[in-house]
Amino acid sequence: MTDVRKGQWPGLHPRDVFRQRFLEQFTDPAYRAEQDALDRLEAIAWDAYREGRKAPLTRKAGPEFQDPDYDLSVAWYETRERLRLAQARWGEAATPSRVLVIACASRNDGSCPGEMSKTYRLAKIAQETLDAGGVESDFLDLSLLTSDYRRHIHPCKGCVSTAMPLCHWPCSCYPNHATAQVGDWMAEIYERWVSAHGVLLLTPTHWYQVSSPLKLMMDRLVCADGGNPDPTATGGKDAAKAKELELAGWPYPKHLAGRTYGVVVHGDVAGIEGTRRATCDWLDWMGLVDAGAQARLDRYIGYYEPYATSHASLDADVAVQEEVRNAARALLNAVALLRKGELSAPGRELRAPRPK
Structure with missing residues (x-):
């Protein structure tokens, strides 16, 4: 059955609920002097919400897409162009080797915890090792989600579960200006993944799982594993068209395949092995x-x-510090082999009988 199942969404907010939610961001009494202006802005925002103006700035897709006359989001098109250029640079022999180091803890000293994370310290140890090894390192600190102004990784909406082609590469779900789902960091993060020859993930264990910032990023990278690079082929977010396209035979392209990775998981009581295995399995799958x-x-x-x-414990544990350096050194070696075309990946040439 390929019918599209409906009935879960409760519908648009009533105007009074929308107004309350819009004005919550202006709770500070300092805004009261501009209440008339806020009322006018709220009316504009209400119209955008009611009319579903997700992408107010668009351009014609052009001849490189299946439907040249489709109105593509300008933001999506610009992100897609950056990824296309980054992938081209990635494959050029003259491009310096690059490793993306991702500190995945949510804690930093600019927010409520008042202290840096151990993950950050370990990631910096790894970065120093990579820099000494002669590669370009790119340091991504996901804790900035907790301390930066309006920096977000919005949750994955699960388009892939409706049909793989409905999940666009890069993600086209955000920004959504109609629902104020803006400030999404993933457009930048996609480019940083594409530009990397190697990726080193470092995460604490939270309740037997990865940190919440890492999980947000992981879910939003689903579009890199089978995602559709042409939103016009599905008429944007037309679920029925996407189902038809998948059933006609979808290739499930792996847009980040061929890069090499390392993973460092730490914890204080339980859950580190399962977290490490799950994280590595995810990267293998991609x-x-x-x-x-x-x-x-x-x-x-x-x-x-x-x-x-806990920081004093890390100070004293010189062995784990050296093990993190070794993880970075192993990744350095793998990147060097990758660039020479000698990185061993037995079975990589085999075709999966059940791609997904």
Whole structure:
């Protein structure tokens, strides 16, 4: 059955609910002097919401797309162009080797915790090792989601579960100006992944799983694993067209395949092995190639010791610091082999009988 199932969404907010939600961002009494202006802005925002003006700035898709006359989001098109150019540079022999180091903790000293994270310290150790090895390092600190003004990774909406071609590469769900789902960091993050020859992820363990910033990014990278690079082929977000397209035979392109990776997971009580395995399995599924056993690390720091002394525990654990350096060194070696076309990935040439 390919019918599109409906009935879950409760519909648009009533005007009074919308107004309350819009004005919440202006709770500070300093805004009261501009109440008339806020009322006018709220009326404009209400019209955009009611009319569904998701992408107010568009351009004709042009001859490179299936439907040249489709009105493409300018923001999406510009992101797509940056990814296309980044992928071209990635494949050029003259391009310097680049490793993306991602500190995935949510804690930093510019927000409520009042202290930097151990993950950040470990990531900086890794970055120093990579820099000494002669590659370009790109440091991505996901904790900025908790401390920066209007920086977001909005949640994945699950388009892929309706049909793979409905999930566009890069993601076209955001920005959505009608619902004020803006300030999305992923447009930049996609480009940083595409530009990297290697990726090193470092995450704490939260309730037997990765940190919430990392999970947000992971889910939004689903479009890199089978996503549709032509939104006009599905008429934008036309679920029925997307289902037809998938059933006609979809190739499930892996847009980040061939890069190499390392993973460092740390915790204080439980869950590190499962978290490390799940993270590596995710990267394997997307077609990345692991950099060897020493680049897949899980360790406890300050096992069952007080949270208050966890940084002191890391200070004392020189072994784990060196193991993180080794993870970075292993990734350096893998990137060098990748650039020479010698990175071993047995079975990579085999065709999956059940691609997804």
